[in-house]
Structure formats: structure tokens, C-alpha cells
Amino acid sequence: MLKSELIHPEISAIIAQAGHSSRILIADGNYPASSAIGSGAKLVSLNLAPGLVTVSQVLKVLLTAIPIEAVNTMGMPDDDPYKLDTDPPAWDAYRGILAAAKSTVELKPIERWDFYDAVASRDHVLTIQTGDQALWANLLLTVGVRQAGE
Template sequence: MLKSQLIHPEITAVLAAAGHHSTILIADGNYPSLNKRGPNAKLISMNLSPGLITVDQALQAILSAVPIEGAATMQTEPDGPYALDGDPPVWEDYRKSIKAAGLDLPLKPLEKWDFYDNVITPDHVLTIQTGDQQRYANLLLTIGVRMD
């Protein structure tokens, strides 16, 4: 029995095989996971129902399992139907989870098409599709180096 918060066998297997600079996308429920992923990425569906599971719940499990050195979000749009004034509330949840994991790691917002370009690379090893319905909840993590 595993002792970390992450006990999903397929996710654990992908992370065990991944290395430094590999990326993990924790996608919200609206992300086009079938066509916006890297050629080596495994897609794991964790979208049980709208709102379950959330990206932050998946983030907490991932942070318990592997070292993370980078975190990118999809930048909000200034106008249009998805526009937000300021950071989405979910980003504060990510900051709290990252801090609780003992990391000093800023969120790096990327313009939508740059975000997609950063996902669809050979370094992308895993997409966890969640049921999160919050706007701009996608989170792209970069695996770091184990130092202990």
C-alpha cells in the first residue's frame, strides 16, 4: 500500500517513468484533452461528474508524489464571454496547495494558444482530465529533480 496521497495505479506508473522536465496537465472539464496533448501523453479520465474531481484535488495528490519545479496556467481573456477581472479564484487554491506542499512556486499565466503549444510537446507525459467547471482551471506542471 502506498503512503502518499496519490494511489491511482496508472497515474503512479506514468509518474514513475517520467523524469526531469516532463510535464503533467491537470485539465478542467472543458479542456479538449483528446486533441490538445503531447504525442507521448497518457490520458486519464477522472471526471466523475461536473465538479468532481477538481483540479486542486488532483494537484494535491500530484504534489505528494513528485517534485514540481514549474506551474503554468491559461491566462484569462480580457474580453468576450469568458473574460474575468483579475485572477480566477481557483488560482488562489493552487497557490495554497503549492505552499502547503512546502514549495515557493509562482503560477505562470500563458496566453491560451501558448498554453496549448506548451502542452502538445513530446515532454507532455500525462493529462488528468477532471470534472472541474471553474473557468481557467487548467494547470500545467513541470516535474523537477528529487533532491533527497
């Protein structure tokens, strides 16, 4: 039996094959996961119902399984009709999850179209589609390096 919190067999198999600089998208329920995906990436749908599961729930579990080098959110363009005046509440939740996991990685937004380009890269190995309904909840994780003794 695995000691990590991650027990999903397909996700486990994909991340076991991923290496340094591989990218994993945890997509919210509004993300066009079937069309905005890297050419070699796999799509795992965990969107059971609106709100189930959430990006935060997936992030917590993934942090128990893989080292993370970077965490990017989709930035809000000034002309976007859904742009908020402050950081979305989901981003604060992610910062709290990273802190609780004792991660030193900072959450960094990248512009919306650059985000889509990053997902389309050859490094994108996995999209996990959630049912999260929060606005601007997409997260792009870059796999880091496992250090000696970990």
C-alpha cells in the same frame, strides 16, 4: 502499500517513468483533452461528474508524489469572452495548496495559445481530465528534480 497519497495505478506508473522537465496537465472539465494532447501523452479520465474530481484535489495529491519545478495556468486573452477582471478564484486556491505543501514554486500564467503549444510538446506525458467546472482551472505542471535525501 504506498506512503504517498497517490494510489491511482495508471497515474503512478506514468509519473514513475517521467523525468525532469516532463509535463503533466491537470485539465478542467471544459478542456478538449482528447484532441489537445501531446503525441506521446496518456489521458487518464477522472471526470466522474460535473465537479468531481477537481483540479485542486488532483494537485494536492500529485504534490505528495513528485517534485514540481513550474506550475502554469492558461492565461486569459483580452479578447476572450470568458476573461475575468481579476485572477480566477481557482488560481488563489492553487497558490494556497502550493503554500501548504511548502512549495516555493510560483503560479505563472502563459497565454492561451502558448499553453496549448506547451501541452502539445514532446515533454507532455500525462493529462488528467477532471470534472472541475471552475473557469480557467487548467494547470500544467513541470516535473522537477528530486534532491538528495528526499
